Amino acid sequence: MKLLEERILRDGKVKEGGILKVDAFLNHQMDIDLFEEMADELYRLYVTENVTKILTVEASGIGIACIVGQRFKCPVLFAKKTKTKNIDGAVYSAEVESFTHGTTYKVIVSKDYLLPSDRVLIIDDFLANGAALSGLAKIVNDAGATLVGAGIAIEKAFQPGGEMLRKKGIRIESLARIKSLREDGGIEFC
Amino acid sequence: MKLLEERILRDGKVKEGGILKVDAFLNHQMDIDLFEEMADELYRLYVTENVTKILTVEASGIGIACIVGQRFKCPVLFAKKTKTKNIDGAVYSAEVESFTHGTTYKVIVSKDYLLPSDRVLIIDDFLANGAALSGLAKIVNDAGATLVGAGIAIEKAFQPGGEMLRKKGIRIESLARIKSLREDGGIEFC
Numbered sequence: 001m002k003l004l005e006e007r008i009l010r011d012g013k014v015k016e017g018g019i020l021k022v023d024a025f026l027n028h029q030m031d032i033d034l035f036e037e038m039a040d041e042l043y044r045l046y047v048t049e050n051v052t053k054i055l056t057v058e059a060s061g062i063g064i065a066c067i068v069g070q071r072f073k074c075p076v077l078f079a080k081k082t083k084t085k086n087i088d089g090a091v092y093s094a095e096v097e098s099f100t101h102g103t104t105y106k107v108i109v110s111k112d113y114l115l116p117s118d119r120v121l122i123i124d125d126f127l128a129n130g131a132a133l134s135g136l137a138k139i140v141n142d143a144g145a146t147l148v149g150a151g152i153a154i155e156k157a158f159q160p161g162g163e164m165l166r167k168k169g170i171r172i173e174s175l176a177r178i179k180s181l182r183e184d185g186g187i188e189f190c
Numbered sequence: 191m192k193l194l195e196e197r198i199l200r201d202g203k204v205k206e207g208g209i210l211k212v213d214a215f216l217n218h219q220m221d222i223d224l225f226e227e228m229a230d231e232l233y234r235l236y237v238t239e240n241v242t243k244i245l246t247v248e249a250s251g252i253g254i255a256c257i258v259g260q261r262f263k264c265p266v267l268f269a270k271k272t273k274t275k276n277i278d279g280a281v282y283s284a285e286v287e288s289f290t291h292g293t294t295y296k297v298i299v300s301k302d303y304l305l306p307s308d309r310v311l312i313i314d315d316f317l318a319n320g321a322a323l324s325g326l327a328k329i330v331n332d333a334g335a336t337l338v339g340a341g342i343a344i345e346k347a348f349q350p351g352g353e354m355l356r357k358k359g360i361r362i363e364s365l366a367r368i369k370s371l372r373e374d375g376g377i378e379f380c
Contacts, residue, residue: 029303030266032259059248063266066253069222076220076253113219 001041001175004153005189007034008176014185018156019100020178026153027060027125035067038175042123042151043071045173049148051121053077053114055140057096057107057132064153065123072121077114079107079136092142094135099128107135109143116144127152127174130161137170149173156181157190191231191365194343195379197224198366204375208346209290210368216343217250217315225257228365232313232341233261235363239338241311243267243304245330247286247297247322254343255313262311267304269297269326282332284325289318297325299333306334317342317364320351327360339363346371347380 011024025031054076056065062078069076081096083105091108098105114120120140127133133150140147149171155162157177166172177190201214215221244266246255252268259266271286273295281298288295304310310330317323323340330337339361345352347367356362367380 023300024302025265028267028270028300030256030259030268032256032266033263035256036260059252059268059270062249062252063256063268066220066222066225066256067260069220070226070257073223075215076222078218078220078249078253080218080249110213110218112214 001038003034003037004176007031008154008178009187012187014181014183014187016183018158018181020154020156020181020187022154030063032063032067035064038064038153039067039071041175042068042121042173046072046121046148046151049121050119051148053118053120053145054123055079055109055114055120055136056123057081057136060126061124064125068121068123068151075113077109079109079139081105082108092139094138094142096131096135099131107132107139109139111143114139114143114145118143118145119148120145121148122150123152124150125153127155127161127172128159130165133161133165133170133172137165137168151175154178191228193224193227194366197221198344198368199377202377204371204373204377206373208348208371210344210346210371210377212344220253222253222257225254228254228343229257229261231365232258232311232363236262236311236338236341239311240309241338243308243310243335244313245269245299245304245310245326246313247271247326250316251314254315258311258313258341265303267299269299269329271295272298282329284328284332286321286325289321297322297329299329301333304329304333304335308333308335309338310335311338312340313342314340315343317345317351317355317362318349320349320355323351323355323360323362327355341365344368
């Protein structure tokens with residue numbers, strides 16, 4: 001998506017260790033006009049899929065997910081992060097390993113809000129190693145719901161998550177796919 | 191706001207210790223149609239205030255804040271929760287005591303995105319003891335920006351936050367104000 005790529009080039013900042021900071025418009029300050037354009041594009045891509053529920057994970061996926069939910073006229077569900085080891089039976093849960101922070105956390109979704117009849121579109125701001133998306137896909141699967149695919153704002157295509165999950169048969173549509181982040185601050189798209 | 195009160199009566203659940211669970215439509219599964227009605231009402235209340243920025247705190251305020259941001263056609267900024275003690279100089283920060291969890295955390299906002307020229311509307315899902323809202327108001331003040339007020343989905347008027355902050359001169363508009371939560375599950379509005 002040209003508009004998002006241009007915005008990444010203009011306002012994104014490349015930090016050491018392959019980190020791309022986009023907190024000017026995506027995951028701290030949020031540009032809602034941009035989110036509307038992104039949501040329109042994701043709606044166009046998934047409009048035939050009869051989506052009944054948007055699923056994301058707190059915190060930075062929630063904003064985009066809500067604007068996408070407007071388009072599909074369906075509820076938006078966000079998985080909660082928790083460190084609690086003992087989760088009661090009323091939730092679906094998955095372990096997510098954070099490569100950035102070197103920690104593992106659990107994401108949980110109440111069983112009340114994810115039904116076998118649901119056709120679920122997962123929305124997130126970033127796809128890199130695919131840990132969060134794998135966890136959300138597992139939760140959809142555990143609920144017996146149908147995963148129609150994922151809509152991602154920025155995919156770091158030089159990290160393995162996208163390829164790994166596409167190989168498993170999951171449809172992934174990323175609005176900007178980054179091929180490389182150079183140490184001089186350069187950003188190259190696929 | 192009648193629509194929200196009716197929804198709380200229909201889908202809200204009263205738990206022990208004055209807890210109101212509204213995760214069917216507000217802070218786990220999110221009803222975006224309802225959020226649009228709430229955003230319309232908050233826009234009506236604050237339309238003359240020339241709002242330039244919406245401020246909320248992760249995670250459950252983000253969804254409502256984004257839909258409100260659409261109405262005001264301005265960026266939405268969410269404060270991040272962190273346990274890091276040493277915060278560098280590039281952020282405004284405030285301590286927030288969580289009465290529910292008995293813990294204290296810090297909320298931070300990058301100095302890049304809150305300017306003295308900003309006219310800020312704070313949005314959150316709940317107001318009870320006022321700790322989060324106080325922290326956000328401090329951050330707006332530290333930035334030298336103007337706080338035009340707060341828009342809250344549900345205020346627990348039997349807890350002291352609302353009165354305490356209104357006495358400080360902060361305009362607070364709550365879409366549903368709860369007078370009491372009874373042990374038998376009854377909910378009474380102001």
